[in-house]
Amino acid sequence: MRDTAPRRGTERREPRAGRPVMDRPRYAAYEAIEAVHRDDAYANLVLPAVLRDAGLTGRDAAFATELTYGTLRHLGTLDAILTTAAGRDVQRIDPPVRDALRIGAYQLLHTRVPAHAAVSSTVDLVRAVGQGATGFANAVLREVAGSDIDEWVTRLAPPIETDPIGHLALAYSHPQWIVRAFSEALGGDLGETTRLLIEDNVRPAVHLCARPGLADPVELADEVNGAPGAFSPYAVYLGGGAPGELAAVADGRAHVQDEGSQLVASALAEAPVDGADGRWLDLCAGPGGKSALLGALAAQRDARLTAVEVAEHRARLVASATRGLPVTVLHTDGRLVGAEAKLPAEHFDRVLVDAPCTGLGSLRRRPESRWRRKPSDLSALTRLQRELLVAGLRAVRPGGVVAYVTCSPHTVETHVTVTEAARRCGAPVDFLDARPLLPAGMPGLGDGPTVQLWPHRHGTDAMFLALLRRT
Numbered sequence: 001m002r003d004t005a006p007r008r009g010t011e012r013r014e015p016r017a018g019r020p021v022m023d024r025p026r027y028a029a030y031e032a033i034e035a036v037h038r039d040d041a042y043a044n045l046v047l048p049a050v051l052r053d054a055g056l057t058g059r060d061a062a063f064a065t066e067l068t069y070g071t072l073r074h075l076g077t078l079d080a081i082l083t084t085a086a087g088r089d090v091q092r093i094d095p096p097v098r099d100a101l102r103i104g105a106y107q108l109l110h111t112r113v114p115a116h117a118a119v120s121s122t123v124d125l126v127r128a129v130g131q132g133a134t135g136f137a138n139a140v141l142r143e144v145a146g147s148d149i150d151e152w153v154t155r156l157a158p159p160i161e162t163d164p165i166g167h168l169a170l171a172y173s174h175p176q177w178i179v180r181a182f183s184e185a186l187g188g189d190l191g192e193t194t195r196l197l198i199e200d201n202v203r204p205a206v207h208l209c210a211r212p213g214l215a216d217p218v219e220l221a222d223e224v225n226g227a228p229g230a231f232s233p234y235a236v237y238l239g240g241g242a243p244g245e246l247a248a249v250a251d252g253r254a255h256v257q258d259e260g261s262q263l264v265a266s267a268l269a270e271a272p273v274d275g276a277d278g279r280w281l282d283l284c285a286g287p288g289g290k291s292a293l294l295g296a297l298a299a300q301r302d303a304r305l306t307a308v309e310v311a312e313h314r315a316r317l318v319a320s321a322t323r324g325l326p327v328t329v330l331h332t333d334g335r336l337v338g339a340e341a342k343l344p345a346e347h348f349d350r351v352l353v354d355a356p357c358t359g360l361g362s363l364r365r366r367p368e369s370r371w372r373r374k375p376s377d378l379s380a381l382t383r384l385q386r387e388l389l390v391a392g393l394r395a396v397r398p399g400g401v402v403a404y405v406t407c408s409p410h411t412v413e414t415h416v417t418v419t420e421a422a423r424r425c426g427a428p429v430d431f432l433d434a435r436p437l438l439p440a441g442m443p444g445l446g447d448g449p450t451v452q453l454w455p456h457r458h459g460t461d462a463m464f465l466a467l468l469r470r471t
């Protein structure tokens with residue numbers, strides 16, 4: 001098979017003049033995926049701009065979105081298949097041709113697009129972006145189309161009996177270290193791990209938070225053609241459409257927020273504290289989703305939230321997300337509790353430490369992130385998590401409560417961090433059972449005292465919550 005030599009440069013590539021431009025949804029998906037790989041861009045940020053520039057709306061935009069997100073999620077498996085079909089490592093294929101082939105293979109193996117349409121449209125795409133590789137692309141795609149996805153997995157994945165992690169990683173397109181971390185957090189249950197991996201490959205519904213005191217979730221659900229959430233009293237599941245265009249979001253009655261994030265923030269607000277309850281602190285606030293919910297709850301209870309964020313642009317996002325609410329935004333390092341006048345020690349009644357983390361709990365929302373994250377990210381992150389939680393435990397007064405939250409179920413970021421911070425903080429702390437602070441009847445919350453939410457159990461991101469009371 002013939003291939004073109006890898007091309008240098010990162011310039012934007014347009015279809016070559018004089019060539020027919022293939023259908024716009026596929027080209028839009030190609031542009032978005034190329035930007036993700038070339039510029040380390042985020043698909044959820046780059047795609048809306050690509051769709052707008054291409055003038056795509058409705059079904060065309062939905063198809064381009066499916067191709068972009070689906071191809072990026074399934075990249076690991078698609079690359080293994082393409083490597084076999086091409087007879088060479090996929091990394092050695094010219095990047096534009098490689099991305100086009102990935103989009104073609106995704107259509108062949110994961111959509112109802114007829115095989116001839118998937119092949120011919122991809123060959124058109126390669127003709128526009130890949131200079132002379134059409135014969136190669138045609139041959140590779142015909143090879144891919146010769147088997148369905150189950151046959152490919154049977155052929156390429158190691159046996160589940162001898163290498164369960166390797167098998168699941170290939171079958172459900174996740175890096176092995178992430179499958180291992182999920183399996184460990186799920187107590188080694190491979191059935192549950194499989195259900196989680198499947199859920200990570202499905203695009204989740206957008207959740208809104210109807211701000212308490214400002215919007216009623218049932219009325220909001222009617223207004224946006226959505227449905228009230230299953231668990232959070234503030235959640236509304238959006239049926240479709242762009243949340244940014246909703247009047248309720250524009251006028252501050254609601255904001256976009258995963259239901260799991262709503263649940264952990266409201267658990268902190270509901271946790272019992274002894275005595276005064278007017279000083280609340282969010283130590284890692286950007287971009288401000290949990291600050292907005294806590295701020296709305298604080299407004300109903302005559303409390304005030306201090307929202308701390310170290311990154312200036314994210315501190316501005318917090319200010320904008322909490323406009324009109326009793327929230328003071330501080331642009332500073334949360335670890336300065338006790339050293340910064342506005343962050344006195346032993347001062348706050350409720351403290352949220354929603355620490356920076358790997359984000360392994362929200363892979364379904366960020367299709368490229370599973371391929372970007374590395375196990376080596378863990379050591380710097382867990383150190384920062386521990387330091388921030390120690391600072392949070394310094395900030396809370398005796399009798400007050402700290403919530404430690406991550407959007408990752410990795411046990412090193414959850415149990416290990418919490419245990420270490422509690423040991424090192426130098427103050428007496430007790431664990432509170434977080435389960436009774438989540439809605440009654442919520443299934444699958446485990447043995448406590450901490451709570452791990454899961455996409456496959458609860459339809460939420462995999463949020464972890466530990467509640468610590470300063471004694």
Ligand SMILES: C[S@@+](CC[C@H](N)C(=O)[O-])C[C@H]1O[C@@H](n2cnc3c(N)ncnc32)[C@H](O)[C@@H]1O
Pocket residue numbers: 261283284285286287288289290291308309310311314332333334335354355356357384388
């Ligand atoms: C997981 S995010 C918080 C999400 C936020 N609570 C929300 O619901 O929208 C973690 C945030 O902590 C910020 N951060 C990182 N290091 C920090 C530090 N030393 N002090 C304060 N904020 C920090 C990051 O910039 C990031 O915005």
